Amino acid sequence: MMLLSLKLSYKTATGQDYQAGLPPRDLASINNCTKEESEDLVDPWTVQTSNAKGVDYDKLIVRFGSSKIDTDLINRIERAIGQKPHRFLRRGIFFSHRDMDQVLHAYENKKSFYLYTGRGPSSQAMHVGHLIPFIFTKWLQEVFDVPLVVQLTDDEKYLWKDLTTEKAHEYAIENAKDIIACGFDVNKTFIFSDLDYLGTSTGFYKNIVKVQKHVTFNQVKGIFGFTDSDCIGKISFPAIQAAPSFSSSFPQIFNGKENIQCLIPCAIDQDPYFRMTRDVAPRIGLLKPALMHSVFFPALQGAQTKMSASDPNSSIFLTDSPKQIKTKINKHAFSGGRDTIEEHRKYGGNCDVDVSFMYLTFFLEDDDRLEQLKQAYTSGELLTGELKKVLIETLQPLVAAHQERRKQVTDEMVKQFMTPRKLAFEF
């Protein structure tokens, strides 16, 4: 019984069944499981599920070998910061983590950390889903009072897409404006484009080449599914996303200090990069980054797929007018309601697959109101059109306010955020 329980713990921690004599898992095997048939497919380029409710996140935790953000952890965060946890925590939107106990233990003992998140600037157009990691990261920066680095992987987009380096860099700058508009503290935030920063940092390339020495092609093939026909740029790119996990990649910020703990808030599809990073870190004498993973933001058409920035109707874009928002939601938001008003009144709607309701869980701050809406919709009291109206009235001011803040972002501010420099923080 004791042994059985140990084996179960092993499985939760590693995503593998315990087998006596099994050699330590290697990186490739960690991820093979993401490609099993009839399961959800989740990697940095593809998120696929056949379930209208979306990806099964509990299963993903087991498969990825991460840990659930449970009530205990949320309560501990609340105690540490002395504030109500963010709605993304309260509602399980950031649902999984690695090593948060360690981060909190250090924090409780006055040892700080830094935040690292990022974005692949594949186009100028960002949608409300892209805001999720930034909204949460901004909150973490505020409540923990820590510095933040934001990587814009314009090199990745150049490698993967039919783009020039100039175009990819231009998208990075445009995306930086949207990120700045989220309200980050310029004195504690460094935003960088890879194409620029690699050529201006004495520490970044050194960490990249260290990671590159300790990861084989076999490993990236296993983790990311690369093939022999992939260009060598793609094959070596994972090291470039890994390196900002180490404080020595930012000598200007951390004054050359090597082992400041990093915490990465990101969507769960980015985890393969950081599983690789965590595997390499001890072998190059550096700290493993901690992580907090979010669920995916569903497309308007339903939770089966990740959204596409190239399909304007798949989400609400940050450039949409109030009228566009209204039309898109009314026309495209997948409904969990019944076919007729009569049936809806009788049987009620299904919040688990209703995209308008899902969006409200991301953006409606008021917990009581959300619960009321859920009950009213489920009971049939609230109709789909009425639920959509609530979402429209929630997103219209949110997007308008974002647009207003973005308009205030000057080239000078972008330059400030993107200049490698000392931040207002002592470690």
Place this chain on the structure above:
Amino acid sequence: MMLLSLKLSYKTATGQDYQAGLPPRDLASINNCTKEESEDLVDPWTVQTSNAKGVDYDKLIVRFGSSKIDTDLINRIERAIGQKPHRFLRRGIFFSHRDMDQVLHAYENKKSFYLYTGRGPSSQAMHVGHLIPFIFTKWLQEVFDVPLVVQLTDDEKYLWKDLTTEKAHEYAIENAKDIIACGFDVNKTFIFSDLDYLGTSTGFYKNIVKVQKHVTFNQVKGIFGFTDSDCIGKISFPAIQAAPSFSSSFPQIFNGKENIQCLIPCAIDQDPYFRMTRDVAPRIGLLKPALMHSVFFPALQGAQTKMSASDPNSSIFLTDSPKQIKTKINKHAFSGGRDTIEEHRKYGGNCDVDVSFMYLTFFLEDDDRLEQLKQAYTSGELLTGELKKVLIETLQPLVAAHQERRKQVTDEMVKQFMTPRKLAFEF
């Protein structure tokens, strides 16, 4: 194999890399031929031949698809510079080229170029053979009056050897001192360590990632023999050796100009990197670098193998004392002489396999004297001991003078050479 051989003959006959109507060559097929059994093996990590005279360079020209540096080309160089060609040209030590006609045509029409050469700093110890490309490059810089960039691939050595980045970088600085001691003009020469320069150039990484986008793993596998177990750093490294072939990698020197012709003097084993570079260049809108290839400098023990910096008896090191030079040559230099004085007098020595004679072709400037020595040794008039004495008396002052110049190289001078800056040249 028959077809490949026909294609290669075609290449030699026409000097063309491929022919209209044939499918575009792929990079892998260019190099497969270097791995044919029973032929010399030549790649950046291995040079092997079973012939005591050394590698068959005429065959190598055919296999690599380069062109012979013939009398016509040497005469044209002489006319262009108005000076006697260097002994390395007169004696076929730089024996092969790519696109020198184009470089000279442009030069004759007042269009200049820049030089690029390099060294992998695997240890502090450099031997006289390592000087060959630098001696020749210094001469080219002088007679053509052109700028030069010297790449020290400390990142490569970190990736391939059991070295820390710090150690590899330290070797790079030590090697830079030996290179500076060759007499380069500080106003026209930029020496850089990859580990440093990648983090200080706005142009270098952009060209690296451009090359990395246009070369697949299949291609580097074919060219360099990488396997799935190699680290992703090795796999992507060829792009880092490629990028200095493009002037936009040095915005400080060339003021952002993209298409200044590059000429690379190097040993023939480095050619695979630049065949790859030349294949990629037009696809990223940049000029193909031209090349001049040297033969290998033989080990003291004979021309069958490339020398090893880790075997102190395999060559004359730049740190050797006059006594060490004398002892090493007398003890280890492979002799083409006969077993007894009587036989030697009767049948004569064999200059083709005699390492002392080979070394003299590299270092004895006086053509007439060299010819006299050859005749006297071949006829049996000159004994091995006497020939060795000439070599000893040639190398002792050469190495002593190098040591003297190296002593004069201050840290300040190293810093000057290694600072990215405008050079004394207008393009």
